[in-house]
């Protein structure tokens with residue numbers, strides 16, 4: 588099945604196929620959770636994204652674009668390394684969707 592994720596100023600827009608939007612979203616979330624674990628994000632941001640070495644990602648004030656940029660480029664002088672050579676741009680988008688699903692007030 589194919590999936591296109593378009594990210595604009597308004598946030599995330601889903602263009603799904605078979606199964607409708609909910610099924611597409613669930614599939615992306617599963618995949619993104621796997622990426623979050625496989626890339627070791629949990630080591631610094633916690634299994635549920637609530638942070639320990641790194642900040643709590645469930646309460647980030649950053650925009651989607653800022654989160655994408657931070658994952659891709661990291662932040663010099665901190666433990667947050669750049670992941671652009673390890674995670675594809677598409678997979679970084681999926682991780683952002685996953686992090687948004689963890690958001691709490």
Ligand code: HEC
Pocket residue numbers: 623626627628629630631632640641642643644646647648649654657658662665666667668670682
């Ligand atoms: C070795 C520890 C470490 C690992 C592994 C790590 N991070 Fe980070 N991360 C940090 C630290 C420390 C910061 C704070 C730096 C900053 O943004 O000021 C940070 C910042 C961030 C931010 C910015 C949050 C905000 O609201 O400012 C995001 C998003 C993020 N990390 C996502 C990820 C993702 C996704 C992964 C896995 C691909 C990951 N991080 C892996 C330590 C880590």
